[in-house]
Amino acid sequence: MAASTEKRNSESCDLILDRLSKCIPARADNTPLHAPTFEGNEWLYVKDCLDTGWVSSVGKYVDLFEQRLSEYTGSKYCIATCNGTAALHMALILVGVKSGDEVIIPDLTFVATANAVAYVGAVPQLADISPVTLGLDPTKLRTWLDEIAELKPGVGTINRKTGRRISAVVAMHTFGHPVELDEILSVCNQFGLPLVEDAAESIGSYYKSKHTGTFGKIGTLSFNGNKTITTGGGGAILTDDAIIAKRAKHLTTTAKKPHQWHFSHDEVAYNYRLPNINAALGCAQLEQLDAFLEKKREVAQRYIKQFHGAGDVRVLAEPPGCRSNYWLNALILSDESGASLERLLQETNGRGIQTRPVWDLMHTLPAFLGVPKMPTPIAEAAAKTVLCVPSSASLGRSL
Numbered sequence: 001m002a003a004s005t006e007k008r009n010s011e012s013c014d015l016i017l018d019r020l021s022k023c024i025p026a027r028a029d030n031t032p033l034h035a036p037t038f039e040g041n042e043w044l045y046v047k048d049c050l051d052t053g054w055v056s057s058v059g060k061y062v063d064l065f066e067q068r069l070s071e072y073t074g075s076k077y078c079i080a081t082c083n084g085t086a087a088l089h090m091a092l093i094l095v096g097v098k099s100g101d102e103v104i105i106p107d108l109t110f111v112a113t114a115n116a117v118a119y120v121g122a123v124p125q126l127a128d129i130s131p132v133t134l135g136l137d138p139t140k141l142r143t144w145l146d147e148i149a150e151l152k153p154g155v156g157t158i159n160r161k162t163g164r165r166i167s168a169v170v171a172m173h174t175f176g177h178p179v180e181l182d183e184i185l186s187v188c189n190q191f192g193l194p195l196v197e198d199a200a201e202s203i204g205s206y207y208k209s210k211h212t213g214t215f216g217k218i219g220t221l222s223f224n225g226n227k228t229i230t231t232g233g234g235g236a237i238l239t240d241d242a243i244i245a246k247r248a249k250h251l252t253t254t255a256k257k258p259h260q261w262h263f264s265h266d267e268v269a270y271n272y273r274l275p276n277i278n279a280a281l282g283c284a285q286l287e288q289l290d291a292f293l294e295k296k297r298e299v300a301q302r303y304i305k306q307f308h309g310a311g312d313v314r315v316l317a318e319p320p321g322c323r324s325n326y327w328l329n330a331l332i333l334s335d336e337s338g339a340s341l342e343r344l345l346q347e348t349n350g351r352g353i354q355t356r357p358v359w360d361l362m363h364t365l366p367a368f369l370g371v372p373k374m375p376t377p378i379a380e381a382a383a384k385t386v387l388c389v390p391s392s393a394s395l396g397r398s399l
């Protein structure tokens with residue numbers, strides 16, 4: 001790198017650091033990327049589980065949590081699971097993905113999305129993202145499928161390059177920002193592909209006033225410790241389809257036939273249920289979700305305001321027509337060399353401000369080297385320019 005460029009980049013990093021530190025409470029000597037808040041009925045509900053002995057995979061909190069999630073998201077049915085990855089695994093089975101199929105997923109996602117595809121013996125087919133949402137780019141997806149896919153009546157959509165059947169599309173709402181669902185659904189319909197929404201990061205996010213995770217045939221949520229609300233570990237399957245919902249419950253409950261004392265199972269299935277003790281946490285967290293969202297929006301506004309007019313960085317904002325939960329705030333640097341990103345990661349983490357880049361792209365991971373993909377230049381650019389910054393609800397003023 002030329003000396004002058006290097007100097008300019010380092011000056012710009014100092015300015016970014018300065019603006020960033022103004023967004024974070026001065027007293028903090030350690031600011032995590034995303035910490036949970038437990039200020040509601042968590043102790044009360046968990047104690048109730050311990051007092052009554054209902055700690056495991058059945059109990060009133062599981063039912064209550066599922067019911068409240070249904071109400072909150074507007075999804076007809078909700079099946080709680082032990083984590084978001086399990087929910088994704090089930091979703092792929094439930095929409096009919098079979099071993100040897102291909103499933104379209106974004107190159108930029110958390111590894112769970114790709115792993116779930118591998119669990120069912122299918123192969124991920126990687127797609128590029130939009131610079132606006134950082135999620136699947138519908139225009140590129142359509143162009144690519146026009147080029148490689150053929151809809152064969154009675155057979156399905158075949159990838160002409162690999163000969164394999166393409167059997168689903170998984171869209172992920174990156175950092176809580178909704179993808180362009182209307183356009184993605186239109187591509188899915190054109191090619192007869194079911195949409196699964198990996199809404200792990202997007203509880204409380206809306207696309208045109210409808211909750212994310214309720215547009216596809218199935219949506220999945222995660223309640224891992226770093227998500228907007230947490231059950232310790234947990235997830236959920238959302239669907240409006242009664243048959244899928246019934247089968248989801250069955251498959252996540254070791255295919256046990258309901259009976260008071262007989263233990264009989266009618267197929268190989270999974271123990272993916274959410275324990276009652278985790279659901280108890282979830283019920284308490286859900287009661288505070290709207291308050292968390294308000295505070296997270298305030299944190300996002302602080303970043304947006306502080307970086308307004310900064311030429312060499314922009315803050316990822318909610319896409320038009322959407323309301324984002326602002327799960328994780330992301331700065332997008334203009335230096336595409338990756339040098340500024342590396343320097344900022346060093347400086348911030350060194351000062352106790354926890355930051356991180358995006359996940360390593362799926363096509364660079366040993367498990368997924370060589371899987372079929374379209375060119376993914378926007379995902380490649382994101383890997384060198386996106387800096388995720390502290391976003392806990394507790395950073396909001398009104399807490």
Ligand SMILES: *Cc1c(COP(=O)(O)O)cnc(C)c1O
Pocket residue numbers: 083084085086109110112113172198200201221222223224234235
């Ligand atoms: C968190 C997350 C998941 C699921 O994670 P679990 O830890 O299994 O609950 C899946 N996909 C994405 C994009 C995520 O961020």
